[in-house]
Amino acid sequence: MIQFATAVTSWVGAKSPTRNLALSRQVAAGTAAAMAAVYQSLIAGVFFAIEIVLGEWAWKGVLSLLMASLFGWTVSRLFLGAGPLLPVSGSLHLTLDLLWILPFAFLFGVPGPVYQKTLHYSRVTGQWQLLPVIVPYTLIASYIAHVLSPPLLCTESQVRSLQDDCWRDCRLDG
């Protein structure tokens, strides 16, 4: 959705007769607006556009990004209602005894950039020897992450069910 929004921004910006703002800045503003519209997060849209898209802190451009983000957020609220378009409908029950997950998070997080770098390197040099090692590792890591995630992420109904069980136990004990 963000990619499509930026493409539309780029197309409209290229067709527009006004050239006060560079096309790249217009696309960054489109990104901020799209982020604000999709996730209904005003400030995050601005930060994302500055840090990730532009990759530099340009203070004089912050106001235009904030305006774009505000417009995206307002339009999203008006037409789609409150709440993000892609809500996470689960609750993460992270307690101290689940800290053992952190090393796994690191272990599973590392293959992503390594995989991308390997792909890029292989494409550039034409050497594909590393892929048979990296691909199975990534698949195994994805599978383990998939197995681990359900116990951590409960849906609302599961949380409610747990609460009901707890109340029933309390009443029985009482």
Place this chain on the structure above:
Amino acid sequence: MLNPGRRVLTPMLGMAVAISVSWLAQRLIRNLRFGEYIEAVRLRDGRIPLGSTAWRTLAAAFSVGAAHRSEERDR
């Protein structure tokens, strides 16, 4: 709860449709070039081709939709 067979098949079906859409786009449009928006901002003065992005968005809708469908059934 979605049975294991459909849990595997639903995203695969979504992927197959997404690949078909991408293939169709490449057949219909000559010199179809896709540009990521971060690369476009930093390297190409913000120029992003709209046609290829629209096709890719359509393809992505099928793959994301299939994954969403299998998750919906899980709840």
